[in-house]
Amino acid sequence: MSAPIVPVSEVAANLNPTLADLLALRPDPLMLVPALIVAALYFWRYAQARRTPEGRGRWPVWKPLLFGLGIVLLLLTTQSRAAGLTSGSMALYMGRLMVLAEVVPPLLMLGIPRNVNLDPRRGLGRVLGVLLDPWVALGVWSAVIIFWNIPAGFNASVVTNTAAALLPALYLLSSLMVWAVVLRPLPAVQPATIGSRGWFGLLAALPMMTVGMVWLYSPAVLYTPYVNALCLWNLTPLDNQQFSGWIMMLAGLPALALAFIQLFAWLIALADGGTQRE
Amino acid sequence: MTDHPANPTEAVTLHPSGGRPWYVSAILAVCAITLVLGGAWVFARIRSPFPFYGTAYDVPKQAAAFKGTDQDGRPFAFTPATDKKVTALFFGFTHCPNICPLSLAYLDKVRLSLTPAEQARFQVVLVSVDPARDTPERLREYVTFFGKAQGIWMAESALSRVARDYGASYQKADIKSATEYQINHTTATYLIDAEGRLRVLWDYTQLPQVERVTADVRYVLGSAAQAGQQP
Numbered sequence: 001m002s003a004p005i006v007p008v009s010e011v012a013a014n015l016n017p018t019l020a021d022l023l024a025l026r027p028d029p030l031m032l033v034p035a036l037i038v039a040a041l042y043f044w045r046y047a048q049a050r051r052t053p054e055g056r057g058r059w060p061v062w063k064p065l066l067f068g069l070g071i072v073l074l075l076l077t078t079q080s081r082a083a084g085l086t087s088g089s090m091a092l093y094m095g096r097l098m099v100l101a102e103v104v105p106p107l108l109m110l111g112i113p114r115n116v117n118l119d120p121r122r123g124l125g126r127v128l129g130v131l132l133d134p135w136v137a138l139g140v141w142s143a144v145i146i147f148w149n150i151p152a153g154f155n156a157s158v159v160t161n162t163a164a165a166l167l168p169a170l171y172l173l174s175s176l177m178v179w180a181v182v183l184r185p186l187p188a189v190q191p192a193t194i195g196s197r198g199w200f201g202l203l204a205a206l207p208m209m210t211v212g213m214v215w216l217y218s219p220a221v222l223y224t225p226y227v228n229a230l231c232l233w234n235l236t237p238l239d240n241q242q243f244s245g246w247i248m249m250l251a252g253l254p255a256l257a258l259a260f261i262q263l264f265a266w267l268i269a270l271a272d273g274g275t276q277r278e
Numbered sequence: 279m280t281d282h283p284a285n286p287t288e289a290v291t292l293h294p295s296g297g298r299p300w301y302v303s304a305i306l307a308v309c310a311i312t313l314v315l316g317g318a319w320v321f322a323r324i325r326s327p328f329p330f331y332g333t334a335y336d337v338p339k340q341a342a343a344f345k346g347t348d349q350d351g352r353p354f355a356f357t358p359a360t361d362k363k364v365t366a367l368f369f370g371f372t373h374c375p376n377i378c379p380l381s382l383a384y385l386d387k388v389r390l391s392l393t394p395a396e397q398a399r400f401q402v403v404l405v406s407v408d409p410a411r412d413t414p415e416r417l418r419e420y421v422t423f424f425g426k427a428q429g430i431w432m433a434e435s436a437l438s439r440v441a442r443d444y445g446a447s448y449q450k451a452d453i454k455s456a457t458e459y460q461i462n463h464t465t466a467t468y469l470i471d472a473e474g475r476l477r478v479l480w481d482y483t484q485l486p487q488v489e490r491v492t493a494d495v496r497y498v499l500g501s502a503a504q505a506g507q508q509p
Binding site: 015088130131133134135136138139140143144147158160161162165166170174 | 298300303304306307308310311314315318319321322325326329330332333334336447449
């Protein structure tokens with residue numbers, strides 16, 4: 001993992017931050033502005049859709065609730081003081097990244113209204129058709145996980161100088177692509193069958209689960225910036241690494257479970273001779 | 279995106295074959311990966327046009343001044359920018375079994391790889407985080423053993439303030455008695471330019487790459503010299 005090695009004075013000042021300390025406001029315009037724009041657009045369109053019975057049918061109340069919850073979690077994760085304490089806790093850093101990768105994206109995807117009409121041959125539909133291609137999503141997600149978690153063979157300068165600032169955004173965006181393939185909220189541009197989505201989910205979970213398992217069972221601290229770091233809450237660097245492994249594996253379990261469910265649904269459909277296609 | 283209602287079955291019929299051929303998807307995936315990694319490289323270069331090996335400060339900030347006692351028992355005042363030297367500063371202690379000796383040894387290799395003119399404008403400073411045991415005499419023995427560096431002692435109250443100013447931390451560990459203990463501490467080395475600004479930091483694990491660390495130092499020495507020539 002690319003540990004953000006910049007020692008932040010906040011860590012030195014307080015090695016036992018409370019939940020209130022972690023959630024204290026710390027604006028980061030790089031994430032704040034796009035998140036607020038997306039949320040404003042979403043709720044504006046939602047308000048418009050609610051004017052007609054048809055719109056209400058496509059956009060039930062639970063969808064904006066989930067979307068709103070996703071945005072709130074996104075803001076808590078990126079706009080709080082916890083973002084400045086990551087050099088003191090690998091587990092906290094990984095917890096933030098996992099919220100961005102495995103909690104926020106499904107909430108946002110489930111918030112997308114039903115039957116969004118997109119032309120897959122033109123404009124946004126064409127772009128989304130490429131971005132939500134399972135090959136593309138899997139490639140980008142795997143690249144983010146591998147490049148920033150196994151930095152030894154890569155350009156350390158690029159990795160260390162982008163870890164703190166860019167990586168949360170990359171985790172969020174690449175995981176949005178992955179979850180969009182799995183949940184298929186835009187069928188107009190997503191032709192994948194439930195079987196291919198199940199296989200995709202299984203493959204997409206592997207890099208993260210593998211990294212999590214290595215952290216969990218490694219007897220030594222693997223990321224040198226953390227080897228002798230002073231850690232929050234009196235944890236050792238190895239404790240932090242093992243907690244990070246747990247966090248990563250637990251965060252990946254829902255996606256893995258969903259992949260298995262989709263695979264079983266596909267197998268059942270196969271067994272039924274294709275009479276129960278989705 | 280439009281949100282007009284549409285018949286999903288109609289949409290699905292747009293892809294009766296199940297999407298684009300796999301090799302087209304594979305090519306698109308390769309392009310996307312290239313874009314992501316290339317974008318990260320560009321992002322890193324925008325943040326720091328020079329490809330620093332260490333982690334560059336987004337916006338160089340002024341390094342904190344401090345006072346202490348040097349290894350010869352003389353008063354020492356670190357007032358960034360006044361002596362026009364580039365400084366590699368780190369926090370450590372002489373009983374350190376591994377990190378501090380390595381840091382000092384590699385920083386001295388970096389110093390020796392510079393030209394004499396560059397060496398004259400570069401200094402290594404070790405601030406002791408163990409004022410109880412690191413006397414100036416002990417600091418002198420220690421820093422001279424590893425080459426040429428300044429070893430600075432200061433009282434605990436001043437030390438905690440200086441460490442906080444630099445974002446460094448330290449804490450006693452494995453305490454066996456009042457004089458037998460280790461200290462866990464931040465392992466970064468801070469590079470401060472001749473204008474007194476924090477430019478880059480390296481973790482100690484990066485220091486063995488002497489050539490790359492030297493390139494960072496040379497760039498900061500050079501850019502500082504250029505800045506000094508500007509009217």
